[in-house]
Amino acid sequence: xxxxxxxxxxxxxxxxxxxxxxxxxxxxxxxxxxxxxxxxxxxxxxxxxxxxxxxxxxxxxxxxxxxxxxxxxxxxxxxxxxxxxxxxxxxxxxxxxxxxxxxxxxxxxxxxxxxxxxxxxxxxxxxxxxxxxxxxxxxxxxxxxxxxxxxxxxxxxxxxxxxxxxxxxxxx
Numbered sequence: 001x002x003x004x005x006x007x008x009x010x011x012x013x014x015x016x017x018x019x020x021x022x023x024x025x026x027x028x029x030x031x032x033x034x035x036x037x038x039x040x041x042x043x044x045x046x047x048x049x050x051x052x053x054x055x056x057x058x059x060x061x062x063x064x065x066x067x068x069x070x071x072x073x074x075x076x077x078x079x080x081x082x083x084x085x086x087x088x089x090x091x092x093x094x095x096x097x098x099x100x101x102x103x104x105x106x107x108x109x110x111x112x113x114x115x116x117x118x119x120x121x122x123x124x125x126x127x128x129x130x131x132x133x134x135x136x137x138x139x140x141x142x143x144x145x146x147x148x149x150x151x152x153x154x155x156x157x158x159x160x161x162x163x164x165x166x167x168x169x170x171x172x
Contacts, residue, residue: 006050006051009050010046010047010050013046013050013059013063014043014046017059017060017063018039018043020060020063020064021039021042021043021063021067022035022036022039024064024067024068024071024124024129025038025039025042025067025070025071027112027120027124027128028068028071028075028117028120028121028124029071029074029075030109030112030113034074037074038067038070038071038074039067041070041073041074042063042066042067042070045066045070046062046063046066061135061138061139064125064139065139065140065141068121068139068140071117071121072117072118072121075117076117110161110165111158111161111162112124112158114157114161115154115157115158118140118150119150119153119154119157120154121140122136122140122147122150122151122154123151123154123158125139126151133147133148133151
């Protein structure tokens with residue numbers, strides 16, 4: 001493939017998958033600015049390695065892997081957790097979202113925020129993207145049994161957080 005065609009294919013790929021990568025990054029990192037930075041870095045990595053892509057495999061899975069790894073690197077480099085108060089008002093565009101939908105997003109972010117980055121990734125892929133354990137194992141390049149353990153631990157942590165939130169006094 002000549003350089004012009006490769007560049008055009010890359011531009012088309014960026015156009016097609018930017019929203020997906022942003023949504024995934026936001027769910028994992030929990031902050032709009034960090035998600036935007038992670039997406040830029042992920043697509044830069046994608047550009048550098050675009051010629052190495054195996055066309056027999058799924059582009060979406062490859063972008064998912066690069067994005068999650070970038071979020072993991074980004075998260076490690078920042079080493080910070082933000083309060084639920086710092087949640088962006090418009091994380092992923094949902095036109096006409098009800099107040100219940102907004103509350104649900106905030107609730108989900110509050111549950112995800114304390115999780116380790118690997119648990120955020122598996123919860124996002126399993127529940128929000130409805131990927132199978134096998135697909136997640138391929139994307140994260142980890143054994144299926146480990147993915148199951150991470151899902152179990154993430155669920156338990158989230159359940160404990162729900163119980164803690166239910167016991168907390170309501171601020172008025």
